Amino acid sequence: HVQLVQxxxxxxxxxxxxxxxxxxxxxxxxxYVIHWVRQAPGESLEWMGWINTGRGAGKNSQKFxxxxxxxxxxxxxxxxxxxxxxxxxxTAVYYCARNGVGENERPFNYYMDVWGTGxxxxxxx
Amino acid sequence: SxxxxxxxxxxxxxxxxxxxxxxxxxxxxxxxxxxxQKSGQAPVLxxxxxxxxxxxxSERLSGSTSxxxxxxxxxxxxxxxxxxxxCYSTDYTGNHRGVFGGGTELTVL
Numbered sequence: 001h002v003q004l005v006q007x008x009x010x011x012x013x014x015x016x017x018x019x020x021x022x023x024x025x026x027x028x029x030x031x032y033v034i035h036w037v038r039q040a041p042g043e044s045l046e047w048m049g050w051i052n053t054g055r056g057a058g059k060n061s062q063k064f065x066x067x068x069x070x071x072x073x074x075x076x077x078x079x080x081x082x083x084x085x086x087x088x089x090x091t092a093v094y095y096c097a098r099n100g101v102g103e104n105e106r107p108f109n110y111y112m113d114v115w116g117t118g119x120x121x122x123x124x125x
Numbered sequence: 126s127x128x129x130x131x132x133x134x135x136x137x138x139x140x141x142x143x144x145x146x147x148x149x150x151x152x153x154x155x156x157x158x159x160x161x162q163k164s165g166q167a168p169v170l171x172x173x174x175x176x177x178x179x180x181x182x183s184e185r186l187s188g189s190t191s192x193x194x195x196x197x198x199x200x201x202x203x204x205x206x207x208x209x210x211x212c213y214s215t216d217y218t219g220n221h222r223g224v225f226g227g228g229t230e231l232t233v234l
Contacts, residue, residue: 044211044228045162045225047223050221059222060222061223062126109156110223111156112160113170115169
């Protein structure tokens with residue numbers, strides 16, 4: 001069955017960068033977009049960006065435009081989120097999520113279906 | 126930037142019907158999606174493409190849309206329906222950037 005397993009919790013200092021990985025299994029990795037969503041403590045969900053795992057291109061939220069990088073390693077069926085210049089407000093649970101439809105399906109729409117295990121990132125001095 | 130607006134909270138008595146709304150200027154042109162999140166858990170998709178229900182989701186949950194407002198209706202509400210419900214859609218730029226509403230906490234009591 002479809003699974004998205006994320007890397008473990010991270011504690012970072014302000015100004016540092018963090019990498020969170022998301023390993024997919026149970027389906028053809030290169031045919032589904034992967035999204036990243038975060039949730040600060042007690043706050044709403046916040047969409048960060050998506051990557052087309054086949055082509056390697058994607059779109060990020062304009063809020064994170066300069067600080068977020070989303071990449072994929074097709075040989076490892078893994079997507080990596082990197083967030084730089086961390087501040088305390090980046091403390092959150094970070095989720096990867098598979099798109100609801102595959103790239104070859106029609107109609108194609110961007111939304112999240114299967115969610116990852118979540119990774120807690122704490123930014124503290 | 127594009128925003129989706131939800132009421133912060135909705136209360137309903139067991140067995141009654143609750144409706145959660147989501148307002149956004151692009152909803153006449155973009156699909157709405159609904160997620161349920163329980164404390165400490167990842168969100169779960171409950172409605173997609175405005176009105177469709179994924180397999181395994183209760184038939185008591187239904188989606189609808191009218192103009193700039195998408196709605197999630199929970200019929201015959203049960204305690205198990207409690208949680209925070211988020212609407213989601215994509216923006217108007219054609220870049221398919223996502224946006225969530227602020228979430229609505231549903232209480233069944």
